[in-house]
Amino acid sequence: MSTEDEDRALRAGEYVLGVLDAAERARLEEAARRDPELARAIHAWEERLTPLTRLVPPSPPPAAVWARIEARLFSAAPASHETAIPLPLWRRLRRWQVATAAGFAIAAALLAWTVISPLERQAHPPAPIALGTLAPSQGQGPVLAAVLERNGTLLVASPAPMPPPAGRSYELWILPQGARTPRSLGVMPESGRRVAEVGTGVREAQVMISLEPRGGSPSGLPTGPVVYAGQISALE
């Protein structure tokens, strides 16, 4: 086993064991999304260590927990997005999907390029340096394309309009690699397309859309569930 494989296995072990802090956890999850070998190493550690939980005695949860689950998932007028807690994307992909996700992302982004109107293209001559897609965190929904241009402009485009639920707004966020907190890129228009300036230093980043009170998050950080998420990766 190469040193690289060994190191990957140990990083995965630390993650599953739970000794990483929040930032390290997030970084490793992000890395696992792009590295199927790392995702596999994590699964292997999960299989190895999970039997240890047999040492913990069961303890019945308060009855209120089931009531809350039922109310939020199955109440008469469920705002389904309210409850969306995305799995890290790499966990949601089956094996074959992990292998093809990267290719799919680029194809989808290029395809979506064609849905961006000529006018938008004129204002932003295409010079993409990073591409990616935003997938719905749960259930159905369009896949959005994200295109970062050399001049630091990010275009996020849905193939279909995406009106938010009544009284709410979809807000766009970027978390550049190495950053600790996401930065708001403003509220998504109902058209499902937004052009935002992210600066020229960004190459790799997570891009997310959260559900917020109308007009956007009052705190400057996401307050609602992340309903779309994805990663832009440098082309070069």
Next chain:
Amino acid sequence: MSQAMPLAILWRPISPLYGEAKEKEEEEAIKTGMLTEQQSTAEEEELPDLLGRIALGDRDAFRLLYERQSARLYGIALRLTRDAGLAADALQEAFFQVWQHAGAFDAARGRAETWLISLLRYRALDLLRRQRREDPVAEPQSPDLRDESPDAIETLSRQHEADALRRCLETLPADRRALLTAAFLDGFSHQELAQRLKTPLGTIKSWIRRSLAALKECLEP
């Protein structure tokens, strides 16, 4: 490097959330691990099936999964977070995820139990780490490390899938074994382990890495 870990700290029995009575009860539950053993085979067969039905939107299956697994999952979350509120939140969020993502479970890739428990553990760890970041001084409430008693480790052998893990854990020195269980079950980060054991962070990291490497080597065919 054979720097000894301060065993006194590791071995001191602690009662994280429970009083002593509860602690005794826990010991008993561990010793009478036969109960879990009897259930486990049936569970192994039932769980993937339930997840498959949930993926299709079957609420009865979802309800049944909650009835069968919530006490076990809540127990794990409670041990990890040492906070009934956080544990309840973790359980709730884990079940949201189960409802929304049961289709992502792939029986060809692993055991359903692993999938379910991992999901719960990651939710609990996320909540725990977030709380620590927002309120780092709130933490010292939490317990010291404890080693699982030899009896407790022994109960692992009754679980078919746990047998190899138990054997390999037993090849580690007791203090390193305690370090791994303290991390996995009690949710201590590198940093917290270093503070608790009054040991440099780098040393803790290297102990963990070497223990993981030894465990992996032992578990590999």
